[in-house]
Amino acid sequence: MGRSSVRGEGTRPRGRHDGPPGSGGADAPAGRAGRSGHGRRGRSAPPERGAGGRPAGRPRRAARGGKRRVLRWVATVLAVLILGTGGAGYVYYKHLNGNIRKEDLTLGDKEMADHKANSAGQTPLNILLIGSDARDSEANQKLGGAKETFGGPPLADVQMLLHLSADRSNISVVSMPRDTMLKMPKCTDPDSGKVYAAGTLDVQTNESLGRGGPGCTVAAWYELTGITIDHFMMIDFAGVVSMADAIGGVPVCVDANVLSRSGGKGSGLKLKEGTTSVKGKQALQWLRTRYGFEDNTDLGRTKAQHQYLNSMVRELRKGTKLTDPGKLMNLAEAATSALTVDKGLDTVKKLYDLAEELKKAPTGRITMTTMPNVYGTGNYAGRVYPKADEAEQVFRMIREDIPLDGKASKRKTPVTKDAAAPDDEIAVSVRNASATDALGPAQGRATTVKDLLDDAGFTKASVDSSNVEPVATTGILYPSADMEGDAQAVAKALGVPVSQVKKSADVSGIVLAVGADWRKDVAYPAKAAEEKTPDSANPLNGADEEACMHVNPNYTW
Numbered sequence: 001m002g003r004s005s006v007r008g009e010g011t012r013p014r015g016r017h018d019g020p021p022g023s024g025g026a027d028a029p030a031g032r033a034g035r036s037g038h039g040r041r042g043r044s045a046p047p048e049r050g051a052g053g054r055p056a057g058r059p060r061r062a063a064r065g066g067k068r069r070v071l072r073w074v075a076t077v078l079a080v081l082i083l084g085t086g087g088a089g090y091v092y093y094k095h096l097n098g099n100i101r102k103e104d105l106t107l108g109d110k111e112m113a114d115h116k117a118n119s120a121g122q123t124p125l126n127i128l129l130i131g132s133d134a135r136d137s138e139a140n141q142k143l144g145g146a147k148e149t150f151g152g153p154p155l156a157d158v159q160m161l162l163h164l165s166a167d168r169s170n171i172s173v174v175s176m177p178r179d180t181m182l183k184m185p186k187c188t189d190p191d192s193g194k195v196y197a198a199g200t201l202d203v204q205t206n207e208s209l210g211r212g213g214p215g216c217t218v219a220a221w222y223e224l225t226g227i228t229i230d231h232f233m234m235i236d237f238a239g240v241v242s243m244a245d246a247i248g249g250v251p252v253c254v255d256a257n258v259l260s261r262s263g264g265k266g267s268g269l270k271l272k273e274g275t276t277s278v279k280g281k282q283a284l285q286w287l288r289t290r291y292g293f294e295d296n297t298d299l300g301r302t303k304a305q306h307q308y309l310n311s312m313v314r315e316l317r318k319g320t321k322l323t324d325p326g327k328l329m330n331l332a333e334a335a336t337s338a339l340t341v342d343k344g345l346d347t348v349k350k351l352y353d354l355a356e357e358l359k360k361a362p363t364g365r366i367t368m369t370t371m372p373n374v375y376g377t378g379n380y381a382g383r384v385y386p387k388a389d390e391a392e393q394v395f396r397m398i399r400e401d402i403p404l405d406g407k408a409s410k411r412k413t414p415v416t417k418d419a420a421a422p423d424d425e426i427a428v429s430v431r432n433a434s435a436t437d438a439l440g441p442a443q444g445r446a447t448t449v450k451d452l453l454d455d456a457g458f459t460k461a462s463v464d465s466s467n468v469e470p471v472a473t474t475g476i477l478y479p480s481a482d483m484e485g486d487a488q489a490v491a492k493a494l495g496v497p498v499s500q501v502k503k504s505a506d507v508s509g510i511v512l513a514v515g516a517d518w519r520k521d522v523a524y525p526a527k528a529a530e531e532k533t534p535d536s537a538n539p540l541n542g543a544d545e546e547a548c549m550h551v552n553p554n555y556t557w
Contacts, residue, residue: 093348096332096333096336097336097346097347097348099333099336100341100345100346100347100351101339101341102341102342102345102346103190103214103215103340103341103342104190104215104342104343105215105229105231105343105344106215106218106222106229107187107188107190107212107218108186108215108216108218108219108220108222108223109185109186110185110219110222110223112222112228112229113226114228115166116502117166118166118167118401122167123166124163124164124165124166124401125163125164125230125354125357126161126164126227126228126230126231126398127162127229127230127231127232128159128161128214128218128221128232128233129160129162129233129234130156130158130159130209130214130217130233130234130235131156131157131158131235131236132154132155132157132209132235132236133154133157133236154209155207156178156205156206156207156208156209156214156217157206158175158287159176159178159205159217159221160175161174161175161176161221161225161398163227164357164358165361165401165403166401168361169360169361170361170366170403170405170407171358171361171365171366171367172366172398172403172404173306173367173368173369174371174398174404175306175370175371177302177370177384178205178206178298179205179206179383180204180371180383180384180385180386181203181204181376181380181383181385182202182203182220182224183198183199183200183202183203184196184198184199184203184207184208184211184216184220184223185216185220185223187208187211187215187216189211189212189213190212190213194212196212196216202380204383205217205220214232214234214340214342215232217232218232218342225398225399226399227395228399231341231342231344231345231354232341232342233339233341234340234341235339240283240284240287241281241284242334243331243335244278244279244280244284245279245334246330246333246334246335247279247315247316247331248279248315249277249278249279250277250278250279250283250308250312251275251276251277252304252307252311252549253274253275253547253549254271254272254273254274254276254551255273255548255551256273256553257271257272257551257556257557258271258293258555258557259557260285260289260290260291260293260555262291262554265291266289266555267285267286267288267289267291267292268285269282269285269286269292273551278308283308286304286308287301287304287305287308289301289304291552291555292551292552292555293549293550293551294550295552296552296555299370299373300549302370303538303540303549304549306368306370306540307547309368310363310366310368310541310544311545313366313542314363314543335351336348339351363542364542364543365403365405365407365542366541366542366543367405367533367539367540367541368539369394369404369533369537369538369539369540371386371387371391371537372386372387372390372391372393372394372536372537373385373387373536374387387534387536393534394533394534394537396472396473396517399473400473402531404539405539405541406532418483418484418485420486421485423456423457423458423459423489424457424458424459424460426460426486426490426510427460427461427510428450428460428490428509428511429461429463429509429510429511429512430447430453430463430464430512431446431463431511431512431514432444432445432463432468433468433471433513433514433516434470434514434515436516439516441470442519442520445518445519446464446514449494449514453494457493458490470516471516472515472517473515473516474496474500474512474515474517474518475496475500475501475502475513475515476501476502476510476511476512477501477502477503477507477511478501478502478503478504478509478510479505479508479509480503483509484501484503486510487501488501490510490512494512496524
């Protein structure tokens with residue numbers, strides 16, 4: 001996904017709902033469900049499938065051999081054209097590279113933190129997928145409508161963070177509703193040099209795109225979540241249509257006949273009850289529909305987008321749609337022409353390498369979620385804010401590479417064989433690192449935790465108030481292998497998971513950093529509870545073929 005579009009039709013004021021929750025605005029993505037969970041299709045279960053959508057029992061070789069291995073995506077174009085046509089293929093390869101638009105990764109003034117490698121030295125990948133509602137071309141104007149917005153600044157009406165785990169075993173996706181209110185970071189337009197000062201008032205997150213480009217959307221995400229973003233991909237209205245046409249039909253489901261059109265509002269989507277394969281303009285209508293799904297809010301639309309993307313992945317991984325070289329060329333043209341990416345993804349080869357990495361995660365380990373949120377009040381009625389503890393829980397799980405499907409809770413961190421010294425001989429420096437971007441350090445946290453250690457027999461514990469850098473998660477650092485056992489003993493005494501005990505060259509002794517996750521005077525939270533994705537995130541598994549959108553009864557036919 002890249003430059004997608006998700007603005008609504010009609011006359012919605014840019015970046016606003018047209019009324020209170022349930023009244024909606026022009027169609028664009030986001031999505032609050034009017035009822036809990038995803039709908040279910042009333043049909044028999046599909047044949048059992050293994051990883052990658054392969055029917056159980058089918059020989060693996062058969063699924064990958066011959067033309068079915070003609071890759072998914074641009075990979076086949078490379079194989080067929082470059083290897084098959086020599087110099088002409090290279091010319092075409094350069095042509096595809098020339099199609100791709102490139103921009104700076106971030107326009108903010110904060111440097112993003114480096115990823116922490118897992119025990120195998122692997123690091124995760126975070127890719128921000130952005131859908132732009134730009135009406136900057138005749139095609140986008142025709143598809144997007146809303147003539148009063150032509151030539152105006154684009155809005156990032158779809159924002160999804162895709163997290164590929166360090167071990168490549170799973171993918172977690174978090175959507176941020178376009179109406180999420182936040183304070184914008186400072187951004188500098190790389191072309192004009194214009195500086196957009198950091199905001200002091202809350203504005204909608206979709207306005208970030210108009211502050212210099214997608215790099216400001218990246219900066220806004222980092223400011224809010226603390227999640228390091230490696231790449232972005234952006235797509236607009238016309239790009240969605242061309243990609244959807246090139247891919248072919250994607251099955252989607254509604255639990256009743258739906259017509260998203262009433263009083264000048266709606267996407268125009270018209271489908272019969274059950275499953276329909278959508279492509280081209282109809283696929284764009286599905287992705288933009290809000291009037292007609294659930295309770296007619298942006299949050300329902302996000303759910304529809306998740307179902308479409310999961311279904312598209314399943315279709316592509318079946319390997320039956322992309323066996324024709326001509327269709328592959330069309331897809332390569334559509335994909336490279338539709339995308340705006342950061343400069344780290346500026347060639348077909350880099351995009352192919354990324355696709356190969358993403359392919360490693362099986363469909364059953366893909367989890368789509370929406371940022372837990374609450375509606376604002378007063379002047380901010382109809383907008384949403386991150387739901388304090390639950391949104392931060394999702395963000396923290398992404399930062400710490402904890403899968404949102406909950407399958408990481410069984411993993412065990414090995415306990416060191418290094419014997420610990422007696423508790424009363426272990427020196428521990430306790431730091432209050434509980435500050436956040438919005439809050440200062442919680443009062444007295446280092447002293448309180450130091451007293452807990454005293455009570456547990458660690459009488460050499462002391463408070464260190466110098467050079468304290470805030471951390472999101474409480475951790476215990478030690479400088480060398482001969483102190484690992486001591487550090488794990490401290491963790492055990494406080495109920496801190498052993499996985500949060502790390503070796504660090506930045507400390508000379510054992511340091512306990514009390515993070516933002518332990519601001520209150522309570523026992524440290526149990527890790528098992530922390531690894532659970534909140535129900536308010538509406539998780540949807542990539543292998544779920546029974547998901548079906550609930551149609552609002554006022555939009556049936």
